Amino acid sequence: MPARALILADANLASLLACASAAEELSALDDAAAAAARPIVMPFRLAEPLTQTHIDAVAIQTRHYALTECPTDKRPASATASSATDGERESVAMLSACHLAASLGCTRVVWPVSAAASDSLDIDRLAAIADRALVVSRLASLDTPAPGVTIEAPYAELTDRQIADLALDIGAALETCWWWNASTARSANKFGATERTRWTNALAAAGWTAARA
Secondary structure: OOOOEEEEEOOOHHHHHHHHHHHHHHHOOOHHHHHHHOOEEEEOOOOOOOOHHHHHHHHHHHHHOOOEEOOHHHOOOOOOOOOOOHHHHHHHHHHHHHHHHHHOOOOEEEOOOOOEEOOEEOHHHHHHHHHHHHHHHHHHOOOOOOOOOEEEOOOOOOOHHHHHHHHHHOOOOHHHOOOOOHHHHHHHOOOHHHHHHHHHHHHHHOOOOOOOO
């Protein structure tokens, strides 16, 4: 039986893939085992602040795959100063996620992050993801009961095209992504239209032929 996980989700394609993959794992279990292993999904975004559009889409993805929503009052607030670097913010956020996971009875944190730079990989970013996952997991173990919490980044080494390939292979519910509707994507934040173009192009390159929203 898989250990229960806390999935960090921003309703983008990689976090959708994490939710869909978790649901597929649960489908192979009996009802009792599935109930014990059902992941908890928490809205989480580092590059830009979470908008209500992202939060609503995360809730839709969570319900679509019959996973568990993280209670609002359990979600950690940012503890980093406004002058903090992106790396500092990421470390603090991941440590908070580990502590939250432990408090919710999870022993895994699934971090659906990628080091993709379109069709290639940012090697420095890939190394930073791997190092941060390992070091923060170990740091969190000082404050959490055995066996502790481990951070997994299953899509870190995948390009946009490879993430899109997997999403299509697993039949992920693309329409639940936050950028699916063009007008919603444009209004979400200043990067909304760009993000939508990025992922619809990756899906098209992977063979997606469905009519676009």
